[in-house]
Amino acid sequence: MKILVAVKRVLDYNVKARVKSDGSGVDLANQKLSMNPFDEIACEEAVRLREAGVASEVIVVSCGPTVCQETLRSAMAIGADRGVLIETDAGLEPLAVAKLMQHVATKEGVQFAIFGKQAIDDDAGQTGQMFGALMGWAQASFASKVEISGDTATITREIDGGLETLAMKLPAVITTDLRLNEPRFITLPNIMKAKKKTLEVVKAAELGIDIAPRTVTLHVSEPATRKAGIKVADTAELVKRLREEAKVI
Numbered sequence: 145m146k147i148l149v150a151v152k153r154v155l156d157y158n159v160k161a162r163v164k165s166d167g168s169g170v171d172l173a174n175q176k177l178s179m180n181p182f183d184e185i186a187c188e189e190a191v192r193l194r195e196a197g198v199a200s201e202v203i204v205v206s207c208g209p210t211v212c213q214e215t216l217r218s219a220m221a222i223g224a225d226r227g228v229l230i231e232t233d234a235g236l237e238p239l240a241v242a243k244l245m246q247h248v249a250t251k252e253g254v255q256f257a258i259f260g261k262q263a264i265d266d267d268a269g270q271t272g273q274m275f276g277a278l279m280g281w282a283q284a285s286f287a288s289k290v291e292i293s294g295d296t297a298t299i300t301r302e303i304d305g306g307l308e309t310l311a312m313k314l315p316a317v318i319t320t321d322l323r324l325n326e327p328r329f330i331t332l333p334n335i336m337k338a339k340k341k342t343l344e345v346v347k348a349a350e351l352g353i354d355i356a357p358r359t360v361t362l363h364v365s366e367p368a369t370r371k372a373g374i375k376v377a378d379t380a381e382l383v384k385r386l387r388e389e390a391k392v393i
């Protein structure tokens with residue numbers, strides 16, 4: 145069974161996002177970009193399934209500019225077998241990515257796909273679900289445990305009230321929650337090995353797929369800055385201020 149893992153290159157989670165002065169989006173110039181953390185978890189899970197003999201091959205796929213090859217190499221250093229870059233400089237919305245992934249999954253005869261539950265740049269949380277709908281596959285979002293036996297995947301999902309366990313017939317898609325696993329440390333020998341793995345580059349423009357955006361970003365703004373705290377003299381003043389000044393949000 146082949147597994148497809150979607151990996152997106154995003155602003156590194158340690159970098160504080162800055163909004164462009166014209167409010168048109170987040171400023172990515174000269175910033176550190178890395179693999180979306182949820183996609184690292186997706187890669188790790190797929191590699192564990194291959195190591196357990198459940199999967200035969202892990203294919204990592206990224207959609208974006210040439211530099212996404214670096215992200216695919218990192219995914220291959222975690223242990224993915226090969227990578228596919230669907231290359232484009234166009235801004236991609238979740239529906240466009242889902243369609244491009246549909247193309248790869250169909251061409252490769254993939255039976256199981258793992259997406260991150262959300263990309264930490266746009267926080268859309270839509271792509272895996274749209275992919276599942278386009279493929280007509282079963283889907284389970286926010287997976288915190290995955291077991292595959294024969295043609296059935298048993299998935300534990302993190303939901304508000306606790307945990308939900310679902311059984312799905314393959315082919316299927318899941319999106320990863322934070323608690324699914326802890327990705328392994330990428331070692332130097334594995335970085336070297338990853339350099340030799342196959343990385344196919346396909347131009348998105350040559351696929352005849354409509355990836356035109358459906359939405360327009362009107363404005364992006366920084367979160368409101370937090371007001372500095374104050375020190376109170378004693379409990380009596382604290383109670384007084386809470387009574388008179390505290391607001392229910």
Ligand code: AMP
Pocket residue numbers: 150151152153180182183205206207208236238241258259260261262263264266267268269270271272
């Ligand atoms: P989103 O719906 O944008 O929050 O993204 C959810 C997940 O879809 C990510 O964690 C990735 O697994 C996948 N994804 C989104 N955009 C891309 C992309 N450009 N290339 C590869 N995977 C992507």
